[in-house]
Amino acid sequence: MHDRSANVSWTKYIAFGLRIASELNLPELILAAPEAVEDVVIRQADLTAWSGQLEQANFVMLDERFMFQIPGTAIYAVREGKEIEVSIFSGADPDTVRLFVLGTCMGVLLMQRRILPIHGSAVVIGGRAYAFVGESGTGKSTLAAAFRQAGYQMVSDDVIAVKATASSAIVYPAYPQQKLGLDSLLQLEALRENKHARKRNNIRSLTDGNSVMPQYSDLRMLAGELNKYAVPAVDEFFNDPLPLGGVFELVADSPIRALMREGELMAVTEQPLNVLECLHTLLQHTYRRVIIPRMGLSEWSFDTAARMARKVEGWRLLRDSSVFTASEVVQRVLDIIRKEEKSYGSH
Template sequence: MHDRNTHIRRVKYTAFGLRIASELILPELIPAEPGVEEDVVIRQADLSAWREQLEQTNFVMQDERFMFQIPGTAIYAIREGKEIEVSMLPGADPDTVRLYILGTCMGVLLLQKRTLPIHGSAVVIGGRVYAFVGESGAGKSTLAAAFRHAGYQMVSDDVIAINVTASAAIVYPAYPQQKLGLESLLQLEALQEKHVLHKEHVLSLTDGNPATPQYRDLRKIAGEFNKYAVPAVNEFYNDPLPLGGVFELVNNSSNGELMRGGEPVMVTEQPLNKLECLHTLLQHTYRRGIIPRMSLGEWYFDTAARMARKVEGWRLLRDSSFFTASEVVQRVLELIHKEEHYGSHEFS
């Protein structure tokens, strides 16, 4: 790794279990203790020589360096799990530049370090981390926010970094920020105030009108419609913990067909066997399309298979015609407490 311009000031942070020294200010991350030796360097570089080639393809692999371009934003190069180079394009939005550093770049870097990145949100329950995965719009971030509001700490809201050891799957916390839509923010606020928020009111606020005063200071996520960066410093757990289980969230509009005790059932669960759990982990790996191009297919499958043997898995089907965050929180806690009672978290 070459290190030019060593006089340039670098700010040190921690994220994903890594100590990071960065020439770019990354306000989303937690500052590191002074004097620590960095694991990763983020620096600005001139990668313009690769621009024409990157315009013809999605990425370039050169030895241990993975490069990609986001038009109008930057060219990025990630090398050997140790370095991220950023070549900002003219007129680039700094927020968008950072979005890809903390997202795709970190995902590639974790893969280079043989740490599996799962796409989802994760919270701490009973000394273990539980991950929530699912397709876009399944409610992963909203559920993690509901757990925060219920007094639980989060460890990630996008990339869940997991290192599989001989005895456990260990999760390394990301950084204390969530991405939440305005509708979710309003619904969660209503939940806290213990009154029902009419759906028409929510829609009127998300239909291009200004956000309510308490959300005006939130930074809007670049490229996302009505999604905001929500700090979660006070509810963030910043130490590694074992992964206890994975919940796959699936939207399922039942139209009130499923009833229990005369009431509609808004959340139902299906336990996942080890093969189904493996499939879920493979399906929801962050930037999984990159993995075969990095020649990591064998390592990837073996790591996910070992992880699937060490954790519990469930599929949660929620009625998408209702706001079900509090019901899902309650059901998740019931399932975890039931598993703990029967001692099924013992690793074989």
Template sequence: MHDRSISVGWEQYTAFGLRIGSELKLPELVQSAPGAIEDVVIRQADLTASSDQLKQTNFVMQGERFMFQIPGTAIYAVREGRYIEVCIHPGADMDTVRLFVLGTCMGVLLMQRRILPIHGSAVVIRDKAYAFVGESGTGKSTLAAAFRQAGYQMVSDDVIAVKATASEPIVYPAYPQQKLGLDSLLQLEALQGHKRVRSQKHRFVLTHGNPAMPQYGDLRKIAGELNKYAVPTGDEFYNEPLPLGGVFELVTEASNRKFLCEGELTAVMEQPLNVLECLHTLLLHTYRRGTIPRMGLGEWYFGTAVRMARRVEGWRLLRSSSDFTASEMVQRILDILHKEENSYGSH
């Protein structure tokens, strides 16, 4: 049966530069006008025949079909860079079901379409996307949120979709939502009075030491995440593709004081990355990179990362993990890019 007939009446969305027709409601995504042919179809299917096989391993490859199971939630299958099939377990929490559709499933689908998913956050600075990558807890999403507070638009949070075109790497926007921890939300609220930070339309208000919900309604706690919440970004989301200008790797160096400026208030230091270091950073922070060898995409993956490393700038930002330095990091990044721009202009 043709996809158009089975998708009549389904929800239509856009994300990662793709038109999506979905049998499942995906409120996190941007809705699109009906009628266009879908790039991606998300539908329910009976995948229980693979249950026993999936109990033995994290995922299986059946030909070109990637399958995995989240116990108590669903069995998922991704194939041809076009189809995501979901077999929902009875009583499953739908927030959790969607979490893996928009996370692991979409990451695999992007790779099947030869689009590299980078694990991190990205914002728009001077008409280019800049990616923030790093290990868990280094403050990628918090930094992107601080940029939003400073008046910059967000492109992606968690999965950054990058296509290595003939001329330059292109970033395709994800969807208007961030994942932020409670500590980050409270710290960002404290930064509202900073002279470089514009006032937000929606503010957190502290009442007797507890965070009150912002005006746009209760924040939804993200399933499976400790004290992390889904924060809508609304009109602060940039929904057009744009070039990847650079990559900033965030590293905490609490114990190594040589990275800190003695006698200064600053707790952030930067190191430019050469091509090999930039390549290593891209490889290290690829989303769901452990699945790539089993999918037979190793050669494409490495070649794509090499082309990207040669065409974008990279920096490592070292900060003290004991200090909240998001606002300082925003200014440091802007200073770095200003110096780069002046350097290019002088040649």
């Protein structure tokens, strides 16, 4: 049990396989039983004594804390995989404060606990978690939303927490929220009549004259994100650990480059990744990878990604960036996984 002040109001949550006691309100997370013994404490603290040092060099180890400062928002400290301290600046936007608690702080805390955070989205297919990674704008969140619309459950939409052991790679679910842009919301709504999509009722209007997913009474615009909204996904969220089945790297390709398969122009095409290519993809898309050397975890992160690359299959999916291809990518992913399952079954 962590040392906590009795005169402070604490709420228990669960995320990334961890039980969290937080002084900060974290509405994005799933509530845990009040009697649950916490693994992690999130508290407010006065960290202003380190402000000068952090202005000189951000993202550093100071004493036993990994610390960073977001001007106008807060100073953050993450310690031993067990504690996140937040020193909130006067007038800071609470949504922005939480954005860094659930993002960078949680990524650092996971690494301190030797859980590798991968930057991407993950969904459940056939009892396994499949990760979708790629550069910003390649459609990771939109693809996860398209899978949800097709009846599949989501595991994560930003940080995929993977614990790699000698025998397995296990994914711990994050929390039931997606970050989706208005364009994606409108395009996904247009797919609602697609044969792979599950229909919904009570669709609401987000902007005047535009009827978009989902049916929730309110969508909150995300702080620090251009025209992106927080979309709850409670009904389609899978909240138990499960094995990592594979990794798909999304690449938005120029339509000038013809995507050909068997002589036909394709909206989506795939390339299998060998172990070294899969390792490179995992390293390239490790969450907040630039701070790993400052934490002294370069060797650990490489070894962990190497173990994962040897255990799972990897593919690169190239899609025509000039058209909306979420439905085609969903079908291609399902086809690839079914083909792999048949291949395994034949041995």
